[in-house]
Amino acid sequence: MTLSRGARALAQWLLLGGGVGVVCGVASAVFLYLLEEATHFRESHERLVYALPLAGLVLGAVYGRWGGPVRGGNNLVLDAVHEGDAQVPLRMAPMVLAGTVLTHLFGGSAGREGTAVQMGGSLADVLARRLGVGPDARREMLAAGIAGGFGSVFGTPIAGTIFGLEVVVVGRLGYESLVPALVAAVVGDLVTRGLGIHHTVYPVPAALPLTxxxxxxxxxxxxxxxxxxxxxxxxxxxxxxxxxxxxxxxxxxxxxxxxxxxxxxxxxxxxxxxxxxxxxxxxxxxxxxxxxxxxxxxxxxxxxxxxxxxxxxxxxxxxxxxxxxxxxxxxxxxxxxxxxxxxxxxxxxxxxxxxxxxxxxxxxxxxxxxxxxxxxxxxxxxxxxxxxxxxxxxxxxxxxxx
Amino acid sequence: MTLSRGARALAQWLLLGGGVGVVCGVASAVFLYLLEEATHFRESHERLVYALPLAGLVLGAVYGRWGGPVRGGNNLVLDAVHEGDAQVPLRMAPMVLAGTVLTHLFGGSAGREGTAVQMGGSLADVLARRLGVGPDARREMLAAGIAGGFGSVFGTPIAGTIFGLEVVVVGRLGYESLVPALVAAVVGDLVTRGLGIHHTVYPVPAALPLTxxxxxxxxxxxxxxxxxxxxxxxxxxxxxxxxxxxxxxxxxxxxxxxxxxxxxxxxxxxxxxxxxxxxxxxxxxxxxxxxxxxxxxxxxxxxxxxxxxxxxxxxxxxxxxxxxxxxxxxxxxxxxxxxxxxxxxxxxxxxxxxxxxxxxxxxxxxxxxxxxxxxxxxxxxxxxxxxxxxxxxxxxxxxxxx
CATH class of the missing domain: 1.10.3080.10 (Clc chloride channel)
Known part of the structure; x- marks a missing residue:
């Protein structure tokens, strides 16, 4: 009986988490492709960096005019997981994607996980609204969006899963989103890799005995x-x-x-x-x-x-x-x-x-x-x-x- | 200011967690040594297995007569972490050690983590009483005892740490015992290995891409x-x-x-x-x-x-x-x-x-x-x-x- 209830829960999360994973994976692949192009282009046209202040002017104008709550960035996504009343607008995904690619094109020193988390969070929230799921399931889909974004953008699905659970609260890891986060991160990573993205390969350090x-x-x-x-x-x-x-x-x-x-x-x-x-x-x-x-x-x-x-x-x-x-x-x-x-x-x-x-x-x-x-x-x-x-x-x- | 408060907390847990780790590590080393001797002896004297019923009679009599709360086993340790009023008696450590070695000497099919957790829990509780620490610190020392026992008996300090946090409650991982558990597990593992214990080496499977x-x-x-x-x-x-x-x-x-x-x-x-x-x-x-x-x-x-x-x-x-x-x-x-x-x-x-x-x-x-x-x-x-x-x-x- 428990097994069949568990199987129903699993089926639900395979569908919902899998859906979140697919959109996260596609978004990460597009993002990583554009980011690599932008980085290469900047490296071979270094004078672009002189235009970084201009890029800042444009980005600031766009975010100031149309950003609204999107300016909250990762914090908006975290607030939505906690409070449930904050919505993560769909436009966050394209805005943060374009903003990050421009930041890198002109040589700004920034990373990628904010973009991944914000794209994942906004796409997951749109999906949750479209499907009309309840508030608990929506929160879990948002955590899955964080996990799916993080896992697929770095090619580290298990770290993405744990990040989705660990980042929302300091000092506790709740398992309520464990299964959706894992499904979204694994599916997202598969989709991103399936779309031809390769991740940085780091050297493997030799083992050192602990003394x-x-x-x-x-x-x-x-x-x-x-x-x-x-x-x-x-x-x-x-x-x-x-x-x-x-x-x-x-x-x-x-x-x-x-x-x-x-x-x-x-x-x-x-x-x-x-x-x-x-x-x-x-x-x-x-x-x-x-x-x-x-x-x-x-x-x-x-x-x-x-x-x-x-x-x-x-x-x-x-x-x-x-x-x-x-x-x-x-x-x-x-x-x-x-x-x-x-x-x-x-x-x-x-x-x-x-x-x-x-x-x-x-x-x-x-x-x-x-x-x-x-x-x-x-x-x-x-x-x-x-x-x-x-x-x-x-x-x-x-x-x-x- | 936070750094210095953090440093004080760290120093406290290096001492308390380290103390728990040392006693857990010594206990695990003694236990693993005796267990290996008992297993070898039984393997070369198979007729000992016929005496398993007799061993059960003796163990049952000893546990029935002097066991008391010790019969609760791992559950007593978990209850003590949760409720704080249950005490883990010192005699649990030698009783579970001797009981486990006898179980294996006569061919019973059993494992080791119960022994490790119960030895770790009882030794940590004795240490907590001796030092007169408060109820919160005592609970954290008990979790450290579980982590130190598990980590040192299997030679897996990080798994021991997470086990100490994860086993007490289903569905949540609390970080309040993270540092003491990590210190106890790492120190316990170092002590057990330092006393000459070698752990089973398992084969490393080849990587399989996820599709x-x-x-x-x-x-x-x-x-x-x-x-x-x-x-x-x-x-x-x-x-x-x-x-x-x-x-x-x-x-x-x-x-x-x-x-x-x-x-x-x-x-x-x-x-x-x-x-x-x-x-x-x-x-x-x-x-x-x-x-x-x-x-x-x-x-x-x-x-x-x-x-x-x-x-x-x-x-x-x-x-x-x-x-x-x-x-x-x-x-x-x-x-x-x-x-x-x-x-x-x-x-x-x-x-x-x-x-x-x-x-x-x-x-x-x-x-x-x-x-x-x-x-x-x-x-x-x-x-x-x-x-x-x-x-x-x-x-x-x-x-x-x-």
Whole structure:
């Protein structure tokens, strides 16, 4: 009897979660295709970066005029999961997609998961309204949209699933959306790959046995990760607050932010800190001469880009910052560079987004099982130390960390 | 300021969780050493199995006379985490250790995680009382005891951590014990290994890309795993209820159960289903001629052994049943045998204990990252289908699965 009730629930979620997965997967494939084209085009036409302030002006005007609640970004999606009365408009999907592609085309330092979560959330909400499902099922479809978007855009369906459950509330993982999130993430990933998208392949670090001495090094490592996570979160929020106060008109604010990025780019004389920065992430796994300041510069570029309102997300820039920081810390502490980069990559976003489990699993999906004890230890300790702040202010605190 | 509060919390949990980890690690090392000696001795002196009824008589008499609340087993530990008024007596640790070693010495089909959890829980509770910590910290130390016991006895610290959080409540993972559980499991595992214990090394299955067709096969696989999990849970509970009703005196009940195991052993003419059954688990990864009935026989042996009150736990026998079932299903469905065994191994216990995340991570720690999407899919679907039952009646239901 329970089995048949369970089978009915499963059938329902295979259909609803599968539907969410298909739309998320298609959206991610379109997004990733355009993003790659934009990145390549910018890399071969570097003068485009001079137009970043202009892009900011246009994006700011469009978002200011037609954005409305869409400007809430990830926080709107999280609010909808929590409150149920907030709706996620359909236009969020094309707006965030176009905004992110333009941000990258002109060299802004941003990521992808915000776009994936917002496209997934808005498409899932449209589907939920069309199908007229109840409020509980709608909330679960929204979580499935987050999972489907995240899982398909990074090619990490299990991390996407756990991210969809873990990101909404700090300090608790609810299983009510587990099955729809898993279905959406797995189906979304299959669809994105089926449409010909290939994801970045990261190196697999060699296994390192855990010893008390290695453990002590990871504790120091985790403190550094937590400090950098706090600096990133606070700097981004501060830049947002200060720029909104002094330059209330969004187009000018974004144009000025874009100009600041251009100035830094010219000042440093390198394009390494623009866009996603995937080549630099891969370099952090192998280069013992990676500049010590690389993580700090990427942090400044990203906080500037996102603080003034450009679009995308935090994951890939925080992968860059974390991997570069991990590279430096590994050299300092006498840990293998590749493992240091791997652990830093995952743990920094884990600490900044309060998602230690999702990012630990993401590390396994991207980098293999050998990272497992190390990444969980560093992510958890850094998560504890960052306190009750994070890149998503709409996260609810289920329980204080300490 | 938050960082320094976080650092204080971390220091506290490094001490308390570390203390729990050390005692759990030492207890697991002693237990695993004695268990291996007992298993070797029984394998080279098979006639010992005839004395299983006698062992049941003695164990039943000792538990009946001095057991008291200790007879609650894992459920007493779970109750203590939930209610706080139930105490876990110190004598639980030596009693369950000796009882489990005797169960295995005479060929009972049982596992190890019950012993690990009960030793960990009782030692953690004694430590909490000695240190006079508050009720919240005590509950977290008990969860750390579960994590430290589980993590150190299987050599899987991350799975132990998640198990300690996931097993107490169905449908939710609370992070309040995350740090102490992680510290206890990592320290416990280091101590056990440091004392010279080696864990079983399982084969690493080759990666299998997920396709819609493979996904469909996993759904069928998951239904079979759920059915077998339900049969195991219901049969064990039914045997317990019926035998307690008809043979209320514990020593005789255990003696009769032991006699039934001996009769089955002679009837089948094989010792494959006695004890942990590790060699048969390894065989399930490679042998395309594994008997189709192997999983069913191990299920009957284990339900009989545990249903009448012998000691140990369910993990390793359920690994056997799941791996053997997975082997057969893989042959039937055209999946790689090693991957079928790997997924069955983890998913059956996941479904029976309502711990899909812990067992998925355990699969990664034991079998590598290639199992990841597959094991999560099968564990989650089987978890959904088994409904609100499980091997631990003291688990609370935080939220209905469907």
């Amino acid at each position: 008390p001495w290695v453990l002590a090094k990871w504790l120091v490592f985790a403190v550094a990760v937590a400090v950098v996570a706090v600096v990133f979160v606070e700097l981004t929020h501060w830049l947002k607050k200060v720029s909104e106060k002094h330059v209330p008109w969004m187009p000018v604010r974004m144009a000025l932010g874009g100009a600041a990025v251009v100035a830094l780019w010219k000042l440093l004389g390198t394009s390494a800190y623009l866009g996603l920065g995937v080549p630099e992430i891969l370099r952090a796994f192998v280069d013992p001469a990676l500049p010590v300041s690389a993580f700090a510069w990427k942090l400044v570029f990203t906080a500037l880009t996102l603080g003034v309102g450009f679009l995308g997300g935090e994951v890939t820039p925080l992968f860059f910052i974390g991997a570069a920081l991990g590279n430096v810390l590994a050299r300092l502490l006498g840990l293998p560079i590749d493992l240091g980069a791997a652990v830093g990559l995952a743990a920094l976003f884990a600490a900044a987004a309060n998602t230690p489990l999702a990012l630990s699993i993401m590390a396994v999906e991207l980098l293999g099982a050998s990272v497992l004890p190390h990444v969980v230890i560093v992510s958890t300790v850094a998560y504890l130390l960052t306190g009750h702040r994070g890149i998503y202010p709409a996260q609810r605190i289920a329980r204080l960390k300490h | 819609p067709w493979v996904l469909a096969k996993w759904l069928v696989f998951a239904v079979a795993v759920a059915v077998v999990a339900v049969v195991f849970v219901e049969l064990t509970h039914w045997l317990k209820k019926v035998s307690e009703k008809h043979v209320p005196w514990m020593p005789v009940r255990m003696a009769l159960g032991g006699a039934a195991v001996v009769a089955l052993w002679k009837l089948l003419g094989t010792s494959a289903y006695l004890g942990l059954g590790v060699p048969e688990i390894l065989r399930a990864f490679v042998d395309p001629a594994l008997p189709v009935s192997a999983f069913a026989w191990k299920l009957v042996f284990t339900a009989l052994t545990l249903g009448v009150g012998f000691l140990g736990g369910e993990v390793t026998p359920l690994f056997f049943i799941g791996a053997a079932l997975g082997n057969v299903l893989a042959r039937l469905l055209g999946l790689p045998i090693d991957l079928g065994a790997a997924v069955g191994l983890a998913a059956l216990f996941a479904a029976a204990a309502n711990t899909p995340l812990a067992l998925s991570i355990m699969a990664v720690e034991l079998l590598g990252a290639s199992v990841l999407p597959h094991v999560v899919i099968v564990s989650t679907v089987a978890y959904l289908l088994t409904g609100h039952r499980g091997i631990y009646p003291a688990q609370r239901i935080a939220r209905l699965k469907h």
